[in-house]
Amino acid sequence: MTENEKIAREVLTTICDTEEILEDYDLDLIDEGFIDSFAVLNAILEIEKRTDLKLQATDIKKADISSINNLIHFLDAKR
Amino acid sequence: MLTIEQYNGIFPIYVYMLLVLPAVVLGLCGRKSKLLNLIISLVMLALLLGTLSLQMWEFVIFLVCELTLVYGYCFARAACKSEWLYRAVFALSLLPLILVKGCARTDLGAYVGFIGISYISFKVWELIINIHDERLPSTAPIDILGFLLFAPVFSSGPIARYGAFLDESTRRISPSKYATEYFIPGVKKIVIGMFYKFTMAFLINTYIMDGCREGFFTDTVVYMYAYTLYLFFDFAGYSLMAVGTGYLMGIRIGDNFNRPFLARNIKEFWERWHISLSSWFNDYLFSRIVLSGMRSGLFKDTKQASRIAYVTTMCTMGLWHGFYLHYILYGLYHGILLVATDIWVKSKAFRSVKKMRYYDWVSRTICFQFIAFGMLMFSGFLFE
Numbered sequence: 001m002t003e004n005e006k007i008a009r010e011v012l013t014t015i016c017d018t019e020e021i022l023e024d025y026d027l028d029l030i031d032e033g034f035i036d037s038f039a040v041l042n043a044i045l046e047i048e049k050r051t052d053l054k055l056q057a058t059d060i061k062k063a064d065i066s067s068i069n070n071l072i073h074f075l076d077a078k079r
Numbered sequence: 080m081l082t083i084e085q086y087n088g089i090f091p092i093y094v095y096m097l098l099v100l101p102a103v104v105l106g107l108c109g110r111k112s113k114l115l116n117l118i119i120s121l122v123m124l125a126l127l128l129g130t131l132s133l134q135m136w137e138f139v140i141f142l143v144c145e146l147t148l149v150y151g152y153c154f155a156r157a158a159c160k161s162e163w164l165y166r167a168v169f170a171l172s173l174l175p176l177i178l179v180k181g182c183a184r185t186d187l188g189a190y191v192g193f194i195g196i197s198y199i200s201f202k203v204w205e206l207i208i209n210i211h212d213e214r215l216p217s218t219a220p221i222d223i224l225g226f227l228l229f230a231p232v233f234s235s236g237p238i239a240r241y242g243a244f245l246d247e248s249t250r251r252i253s254p255s256k257y258a259t260e261y262f263i264p265g266v267k268k269i270v271i272g273m274f275y276k277f278t279m280a281f282l283i284n285t286y287i288m289d290g291c292r293e294g295f296f297t298d299t300v301v302y303m304y305a306y307t308l309y310l311f312f313d314f315a316g317y318s319l320m321a322v323g324t325g326y327l328m329g330i331r332i333g334d335n336f337n338r339p340f341l342a343r344n345i346k347e348f349w350e351r352w353h354i355s356l357s358s359w360f361n362d363y364l365f366s367r368i369v370l371s372g373m374r375s376g377l378f379k380d381t382k383q384a385s386r387i388a389y390v391t392t393m394c395t396m397g398l399w400h401g402f403y404l405h406y407i408l409y410g411l412y413h414g415i416l417l418v419a420t421d422i423w424v425k426s427k428a429f430r431s432v433k434k435m436r437y438y439d440w441v442s443r444t445i446c447f448q449f450i451a452f453g454m455l456m457f458s459g460f461l462f463e
Contacts, residue, residue: 037361041369042381048374056212057366 004079008071011046015039015065025068037062043071053078083126084194085234086320092273095231095324098122102328106257111329113221113248116229119328123230127194134193141175141196142227145203148172153210153218165211172207176200180402195234197399201359202227205241208363216245231324235317237335237355247330257329265326268319275316283309293460303455310454311339314353340450343442344424345416348450356396365392386421390414400457409457416449 013019016034021027029035043065044055064074083091098119105112128135152168179192206223209215217223226244252261283305291302318335325332335355342348349357368388369381378384390411397410423429432438455461 038381038385041366041373041385044370045373045381056214057370058214058362 002072004072004075005068007047007050007075008068010050011043012065012068012071014046015042021068025072027068028066030062030066035062035065040065047075051075051079081126082129082132085123085127086272086276086317089273089277092269092320094126095123096327099324099327103262106252106261106327106329107254109252109254109257111248111251113225116248116328116330117221117225120225120228120230120233124228124233127230127234133190137191138193138196141193141199144175145172145227146223149203149206149210149223150218152207153215156210156213165207169204169207172200172203180398183401184403198233198236198238199227201238202241205359205363209241216242222248229325229330231328231330232321232332235314235321236353237318237322237332238359239330239332239355240359244330244332247332252329261326261329261331265323268323268326272316272319272321272323275312275319277316280309280313280316283312291460299455299460302458302460303451306458306460307451307454310458311336340447341443342446342450343439344420344446345413345449346420346424348446349413349417352450360392360396364395365389368392382421382425386418389417389421393417403459403462405456405459405462409453412453412456416453 009022012021012029016029018034021029021032021034040060040062041057044057044060047053048055059078060074063070065071083094086092086095102112102115102119105115124138125135128138148168148171152164155164176196179196182188182191206215222245225248226239226241229239229244232239287305288302288309291298291305293299315336322332322334333354335353337351337354339348339352342351365385365388368391369378369384372378372384372387373381378387391414393414394407394410396413397406397408400406400409435441
């Protein structure tokens with residue numbers, strides 16, 4: 001498991017408050033009702049806790065955290 | 080000299096269509112020119128503000144000062160990362176608008192300020208915030224000026240965003256793409272906008288609102304609903320015409336309204352009403368209060384942070400409309416409603432109510448009453 005994958009799993013299980021989401025990396029968390037626009041702010045705080053990234057609300061879109069794979073891609077691009 | 084107020088009649092729209100014609104021809108040839116768009120904007124602004132008028136002078140002075148501030152800060156930021164410098168620069172950029180809003184209540188109100196200062200200020204602030212965050216995609220004068228002066232949305236928005244604006248003005252599009260994704264939707268928006276503003280808003284204003292007398296209960300109730308619909312048709316109509324004109328110039332800007340009266344709660348309402356304003360405040364004020372408050376440990380959890388940020392953001396939004404009691408109360412009212420909505424949608428009761436059959440329409444009807452009462456406060460009708 002890469003470091004970004006590990007972070008993405010941790011961040012999203014914290015925000016969604018369930019480990020169910022780990023089963024499918026492409027599960028659309030917006031459709032499933034786990035993610036709203038406020039979740040983006042929680043995601044920023046959780047990512048900052050685990051990395052040295054300094055993020056603003058405008059750096060990350062809801063789509064970037066809508067699945068584990070999307071968040072891995074986002075982290076790969078940013079770090 | 081003849082001045083032309085934006086989109087307030089058939090004639091201004093006719094003039095605008097003539098002015099954007101060169102950009103349309105260029106678009107249909109598969110080309111786009113930042114310089115041409117800037118020139119078209121300058122002509123529109125000269126028609127809006129008057130060439131040698133007091134307004135024009137104040138606008139030029141404002142622009143020179145703000146550009147000095149933006150470029151000065153750009154230069155200084157590279158050498159100095161001080162947060163105090165950022166705060167000072169930001170405070171300076173607020174000054175003209177505070178001055179104008181303050182003077183609006185005095186005899187000087189007729190002389191100080193120019194049309195569109197409230198809206199161009201958002202663009203300046205966005206630039207300064209992005210310089211501070213080291214996220215400004217371009218500092219080329221043609222881009223900055225093209226963005227700040229983009230005339231279709233100058234007097235009352237929607238508020239364009241620099242990154243998206245830059246993408247649009249730089250992107251090359253084929254003639255067929257211009258025709259189907261810019262020209263046709265643009266014309267459609269302008270036609271619908273004209274219908275909203277010149278037919279619907281006009282009729283409501285002339286036949287319902289004009290007959291309402293202050294101080295009578297039934298008249299106030301009628302006025303409340305009429306004004307709510309009037310404001311939607313007037314402002315959404317205006318916004319559609321502004322966005323449509325932008326499309327013709329090859330610049331797509333997001334729609335400002337998305338069927339706001341279908342909102343099932345106030346949070347949803349602000350995702351549908353004056354979207355460019357609420358998303359600006361969301362990105363640059365609300366989110367930043369929550370994030371910085373959480374990082375510094377000022378708030379104990381994000382729930383508390385979001386509720387404090389809702390009230391602060393909405394009160395600021397109220398103040399931005401003008402330094403009047405009814406605007407401040409309007410902001411406070413919506414701040415409190417957002418907090419109440421937040422508590423409601425997180426409650427157990429909500430989860431069971433949501434499953435009920437007529438939930439959507441019952442909640443829309445109730446939500447509309449709150450929206451309409453807010454509009455009544457906003458109109459100032461109660462305070463005359």
